[in-house]
Amino acid sequence: MDIDFPNGKKLRLVIGDITKIRVDAIVNAANSGLRGGGGVDGAIHRAGGSAIMRELDEVRGKTGGCPTGSAVVTAAGALPAQYVFHAVGPIYRDGRHGEPAQLAACYRKCLELAEERNVRTISFPAISTGAYGYPAQEAANIALETVAAHLDGAETRVREVLLVLFDAGFYQLYQRTASHSLSNWIK
Ligand code: APR
Numbered sequence: 001m002d003i004d005f006p007n008g009k010k011l012r013l014v015i016g017d018i019t020k021i022r023v024d025a026i027v028n029a030a031n032s033g034l035r036g037g038g039g040v041d042g043a044i045h046r047a048g049g050s051a052i053m054r055e056l057d058e059v060r061g062k063t064g065g066c067p068t069g070s071a072v073v074t075a076a077g078a079l080p081a082q083y084v085f086h087a088v089g090p091i092y093r094d095g096r097h098g099e100p101a102q103l104a105a106c107y108r109k110c111l112e113l114a115e116e117r118n119v120r121t122i123s124f125p126a127i128s129t130g131a132y133g134y135p136a137q138e139a140a141n142i143a144l145e146t147v148a149a150h151l152d153g154a155e156t157r158v159r160e161v162l163l164v165l166f167d168a169g170f171y172q173l174y175q176r177t178a179s180h181s182l183s184n185w186i187k
Contacts, residue, residue, distance in 0.1 A: 001175050003182050009151040010160045011144075013178065014123075015171045018164040019047035022080040024119040027110050029127045030086035032065045034072065039130040044084060048077035052084060069105035073113055083117060085110045089128030092135070100142055103128055107146040114158050123162040126170060136170060140177040148182055 003011040018026055018040060029040045034056040036045045045052055055074040059066075066072045071087035087110055090102040106127050114122045126143065128134035147161050165171040 023121040025083040025122045027124045040125040048079040069102035092133040
């Protein structure tokens with residue numbers, strides 16, 4: 001599904017493996033220790049190669065890691081991209097411990113990093129919805145609203161944002177949610 005904004009920017013919902021799709025920047029769903037893991041994180045390190053972890057080791061050495069709601073940048077190794085933005089989503093407890101603001105902050109931080117680096121195309125996984133237990137519907141609302149608000153803005157150089165959903169169930173949920181919340185832009 002494509003959502004076209006009046007300024008020519010595009011939000012795309014895609015089913016698939018985020019490591020296989022060519023973009024300028026791929027967002028990873030990382031942990032605050034930047035130590036790798038399963039899910040998207042595992043797939044990104046496997047496909048990108050060990051250079052990504054070596055770069056994260058340096059970042060960790062300097063800063064101790066990355067706080068929840070933020071992201072750090074590395075090169076993308078063998079991935080079909082220039083950068084990986086390692087975003088740290090919240091671990092979901094009950095939604096009353098700042099999780100919505102932290103999840104929105106992840107998306108916003110990655111979009112800021114993209115603007116700073118002249119990234120035109122960027123792909124996001126459904127951050128926090130796997131091991132971190134964020135309810136899919138609430139995560140979809142936040143992802144779609146945050147990305148749409150950015151793309152609709154006047155000053156964005158990012159021209160295409162892909163939300164990459166790993167399975168058909170997630171894809172349908174995001175599609176339904178987009179049809180409701182972004183209905184004025186849907187083709
Ligand atoms: N491409 C796209 N999406 C994927 C892929 C992939 N290759 N693999 C998994 N997903 C989906 C999952 O189905 C889920 O919807 O990404 C979403 C996020 O799941 P996780 O990868 O588990 O990320 P998260 O919930 O943010 O948990 C982060 O898990 O892997 C560890 O190191 C990571 O500790 C961190 C935690």
